[in-house]
Each structure stands twice: as structure tokens, then as C-alpha cells.
Amino acid sequence: MRLSRYFLPVLKETPAEAQIVSHRYMLRAGMIKQASAGIYSWLPLGFKVLRKLENIVHEEQVRAGHIPMLMPTLQSADLWRESGRYDGYGEEMLRMQDRHGRDMLFSPTAEEMFTDVFRSHVKSYKDLPLTLYQIQWKFRDEIRPRFGVMRGREFLMKDGYNFDQSKEDALHAYNRHLVSYLRTYERMGLQAIPMRADSGPIGGDYTHEFLVLAETGESEVFYDSEITDLKFGDREIDFDSVEQCQAVLEEFTSRYARTDETHDEAVFNALPEERRRVARGIEVGQIFYFGTQYSEALGATVQTPDGTSVPVHMGSHGIGVSRLLGAIIEASHDDKGIIWPEGVTPFHCGIVNLKQGDEAADGACEALYGSLTALGLEPLYDDRNERAGGKFATMDLIGLPWRITVGPRGLKNGVVELTCRRTGESEELPPEQAVAKVAEIYAGI
Template sequence: MRLSRYFLPVLKETPSEAQIVSHRLMLRAGMIRQQSAGIYSWLPLGLKVLKRVEQIVNEEQQRAGHIPLLMPTLQSADLWRESGRFDAYGEELLRMKDRHDRDMLYSPTAEELFTDVFRSYVKSYKDLPLTLYQIQWKFRDEIRPRFGVMRGREFLMKDGYNFDLTKQDALHAYNRHLVSYLRTYERMGLQAIPMRADSGPIGGDNTHEFLVLAETGESEVFYDSEITDLTFGDRQIDYDSVEQCQAVLEEFTSRYARTDETHDEAEFAKVPEERRRTARGIEVGQIFYFGTKYSDAMGATVQDREGNQVAVHMGSHGIGVSRLLGALIEANHDDNGIIWPEGVTPFHVGIVNLKQGDVQADAACQSLYDSFTALGLEPLYDDRKERAGGKFATMDLIGLPWRITVGPRGLKNGVVELTSRRTGASEELPPEQAVEKVAKIYAGL
């Protein structure tokens, strides 16, 4: 993409309503625009990152054997009355009536819809286990929406639901989700720590939140510092293996890590003092096992091996897809702007032409652009007739991981400058070697 032809409405000044770094930088980098309290338009740059994150979530869900579908954002209140949540959920639930005076709601979550689909089609234990998921927009009428996409009213969410014959099977689904989430976050360049949490209005006995450590996090967290040394890495996991998934769960949850809602000071005191940490955390996902709570209420049963009708065991598993962009920025920025990890960057490399209109510089930039495109990578070529300082400022603000600077002086020596946004380190390389180095980085993801 040529920047002269792209829609990138960057701002020089920070809007007064932005209170935290991610909100400020998303507005300044032209990623989002607020349309009303807690509701945003996703502009082209923001949408590209959102789609990158969504793609990773989809790939890891399907790697774990989960099946995608899509539910409506508007739901009938009848299903929620069956589950008992229509009146109990509270004012965050946006209720409305259609033209026939029927009660409707804008989905804040989708346990009822998924349970209804399941009970309509699945009748036998032979069709289990089954995990369905969607990535869909949700709405929760927050009383004080703030912090941009971190706590908006409308948000994009992956919500998945497992249906299993027994509690043991459902707990394996729980463990499988924990494994898939660890892999998902690491692919995005995030360390998200699973912490024992409160189930809230969804209910359930077993639940972990995944939190990214950040000064602006809404939750106070308490943890053993050893947990920050753990990485999922490139290990290969058989998701059907109960033992392998259980082993990963034990590895990542055996050390103390809890939110303020479930913090136990006596248990925390058992952690060696030099390893006790208190910080702030941003929730980016949560997994639940809630047994037969919804299947009992809504008649989601199957015939077991003995011919008996039994309620299925369920769990739900969410990832805040749009919220993740805020968390990514909170964890990856400096005074000049965003620093995208390679896995979620909107463009793979920026090309800056220091002398637009110079025949050699223009030709070299076009050659670089064509080379990256041929390799399946997306470059952003700043071909504007603007001062070099302005071009560098824009590239730093939008946070592309790699920048190639092309100018007449370097070309006389047969080189361009390749710069890492994260470290600021630069090196001069022949253009083809710069392309090769960047391509090799992305090939390893």
C-alpha cells in the first residue's frame, strides 16, 4: 500500500478524552474514531490489526478442534427467560422490543443461543464431545465506558462453548482451551498469565482469567514471579491427549496467581517473599466450567451409553478480540508511539523514501515494494512529498516492526537502512539482503 493513497488520519495532538496510552495512541494513529460513548468506528489501520488478531484466534481454535459458526447479535428474550438470566443479568443487558412488542436483547454473551442450537440437533453421546465457537460483536451497557476499546460498550469477542457427556470430559475441554489460549497469546507477542478468578454472572466452579501485566490494568493481581518465566514456545501438543493438556495446565497454574477478587493472603504468604509480586493486569480472556447449569435449565440432554437421558456438561471460553488491541499497545509502546509485535502488525514493513521524485530513490523503493509483495508480505510505502522527520514520526507512531529507509546517499554505496522499531538498532544492507532478512523473520512466525 502506498501511503499517499491510504486513509490514515493521524493526529498530532492527543484528544482530551483519552486517559490511557492505548486509547491515546489508537486515536492518534488513526485506528479508531469514537462515535458515541464506548462505541467506535474501526478505521483502516485499526481494522487491519483487528483482522490479524481475529485470524490468529481462529487458527488456534481450529487447531484445537473447535468448530466455528456465527450467531445473531440480537436475541429473543424467551431463551434468556428459560435460563433465568433475563431479569437477573442487570442493567448491562440492553433490552428492547421489536415492532410486534416482543422482548429482545443485544447479545452480551451467547450461552443460551449455543445451548438452543445444541439441543435442537444433538441427541446422542455418539456426537460428543463437541465445541462450537464464534467471533462476533457483543454489547454490554457499561455505566462508565472508558479507556477506549479496553472497556467499551460494543466489542468483538470470541466465545466458545463445549458440550460433553461427563464432568471429566468437560474438564479436559477446559484444559484444552487453556492450552490453546496460551498458544494464541504467545503468537501475538503477549504473555497472558492464567489466574484463578471469580466467575461473575456466568456462574461456574472452575474459572481462570488470562491477564496481561500493565500499569493501566483494571485489576490488582498477586502472583509468584516464577510464572513470568514460563513460555509455551514451539512445543507440540496433542489436543486429544488428556495427559498432555493436564500437564500444561498444572505447569501454568501450580504457582500462585490470582486477581484481587480471589486473592488469599494466607496462601500468598506461602510464596517465598522474594518471589511475591503485586501488579495491575488487563483481562484478555477467561475460561469457565459450569457443569449442567444451562443444560438443566434449557433441556439440553443426550442419550448416554445405557439409554438414559442426561444433561450435558458445559463450559464457556472467551477472548476479548477487540480488547486485545488495547492490551497489545499497553504492553508494546514507547514515547514515540506503538510497537507492534510481528504477529499482529498491520503492515509487515515500512518503506520510507527520503527524496521522493529522485529517479534512483523512486526506483529502489518500487523494487523493494515489489519484492515484498511477491513474497506475500504487505509493505507500507511512504511516498508522500513530506519532510523526512514527518515520515519517521508517522512510522514510529503507527508502530510497524521494521522500516527500510531509502535515500540517494545510501544508494550511491549500494545500501538501504533497515531499522528495528523495538530496539531502534539500524544496519546498512544491500536492498536484496534487507528484503531477505525481513522475509526470514516473518517466515519463522
């Protein structure tokens, strides 16, 4: 993409309403624009990252054997009355009526809808196990929306629901989701720590939250420092294997990690003092097992081999996709702007022309742009008639991991400058070597 043809409305000044880093940088980098309190338009750069996150979530869910579908954002109140949650959910649920006076709501979550689909079409244990999921917009009418996409009213969320014949099978689904989430977050360049948590209004006996450590996190967290050394890495997991999923679960949850809601001071203090950590965390996902709570209320049953009809065991598993954008920025930035991990960057590499209109510089930039594009990479070429300082400031603000700088002086020596956004380190290379190095970096991502 050529920046002169792209829509990137960057701001030089920080809007007064932006209180945290991610909100400030998302507004300044032209990623979002507030439409109303807690509701945002996603501008091209922000939308591009959002879709990358969504694609990673889809890929890892499908890898784990889960099946995507899509539910409506508007739901009938009848299902929620049937489950007993319509009156009890609270004022966060946006309620309305259609022209015929029928009670409707804007979905804050989708347990009822998925359970209704299941009970309408699945009758036998032979069709189990089954996990269905969607990535869809949700609405929760926060009393005080703030912090940009971190606590908005409208948000993009992956929510999945497993249906199993027994508690044992459902707990395997729980473990399988925990493993798939570890893979998902690592691909995004995040270390999301699974922490035992409170189930909240969804309910359930087993639940873990995934939290990213950040100074602006809304939750106080207590954890064993050894957990931050754990990496999922490139290991291959058979998601049908109870033993393999259980082994990963034990590895990542055997060390102490709790939110303030479930913190046990005595257990925490039993850790060696040098390993005790207290910090802030941003929730980016949560998994639940809640047994037969919804299947009993809504009549979601299957026939067992002996002909008995039993309610299925269920769990739900969520990832805040739009919230992840803010979490990544909170965890990865400096005083100049965003620093995108390579796995989610909107463009793989920036190209800065220091002297637009110079024949040699223009030609070298065009050649770099063509070579990177031919390799399947997406460069962002700053071809504007703008001073060099302004071009560098824009690249630093939007946070592309790598930048190739082209100028007449370097070209006389046959080199361009390749710069790493995270470290600030630069090296001079012939143009073809710079392209090869960028391609090598992204080859394994």
C-alpha cells in the same frame, strides 16, 4: 500499500478524552474514531490489526478441534427467561422491543443461544464431545465506558461452548481451552498469565482469567515471578490427549497467580519474598466450567448407552478480540508510539523515501516494494511529498516492527538502512540483503 493511496488519518495532538496509552495511540494513529460513548468505528489500520487477531484466534481454535459458527447479535428474550437470566442479568443488558412488541436484547453473551442450538440437534452421547464457538460483536451497556476499546460498550469477542457427557470430559475441554489460549496469546506477542478468578454472573466452579501485565490494568494481581519465565513455544500438543493437556495445565497453573478477587494472602506470603509480585493486569480472556447449570434449565440432554437421558456438562470460553488490541498497545509501546509484535503488525515493513522525486531513490523504493510484495509480505511505502521528520514520526506512531529508509546518500554507497522499531538499532545493508533479512524474520511467524 502506498501511503499516498491509503486512508490513515493520523492526529498530531492527543484528544482530551483519551486517558490511557492505548486509547491515545489508537486515536492518534487513525485506527479508530468514536461514534458514541463506548462505541467506535474501526478505520482501515485498526480494522487490519483486528482481522489479524481474529484470524489467529480462529486458527488456534480449529487446531484444538473446535467448530466455528455464527449467532445473531439480537436475541429473543424468551430464551433468557427460560434460563432465568433475563431479569437477573442487570442493566448492562440492552433490552428492546421489535415492531410487534416482542421483547429482544442485544447479546451480551451467548450461553442460551448455543444451548438452544445443541438441544435442537444433538440427542445422543455418540455426538459428544462437541465444542462450538463464534467470533461476534457483543454489547454491554457499561455505566461508564472509558479507556477506548478497553472498556467499550460494543466489542468483538470469541465465545465458545463445550458440551460433554460427564464432568471429567468437560474438565478436559477446560484444559484443552487453556492450552489453546496459551498458544493464541503467544502468537500475538503477549504473555497472558492464567490466574484463578471469580466466575461473576456467568457462574461456574472452575475458572481462570488470562491477564496481560500493564500499569493501566483494571485488576490488581498477585503472582509468583517464576510464572513469567514460562513459554509455550513451538511444542506440539495432541489436544485429544488428556495427559498432555493436563501436563500443560499443571505447568502454567501450579505457581501462585490470582486476581484481587480470589487472592489468598497467607498462601502468597508463603512464597519466598524475592518471588512475590504485585502488579496490575488487563483481562483478555476467561474460561469457565459450569456443569449442568444451563443444560438443566434449557433441557439440553443426551441419551446414554443404557438409555438414560442426562443433562450435558458445559463450559464457556471467551477471548476479547477487540480488547486485545488495546492490551497489546498497553504492553508494547514507547513515548513515540505503538510497537507491534511481528505476529500482529498491520504491515510487515515500512519503506521511507527520504527524497521523493529523486530518480535513484524512487527507483530503489519501487524495487524494494516489489521484492517484498513478491515474497508475500505487505510493505507500507511512504511515498508522500513530506519532510523526512514527518515520515519518521508517522512510522514510529503506527509502530511497524521494521523500517527500510532509502536516501540518495546511502544509495551512492549501495546501501539502505534497516531499523528495528523495538530497539531503535539500525544497520546499513544492500537493498537485496535488507529484503532477505525482513523475509527471514517473518518466515517462522
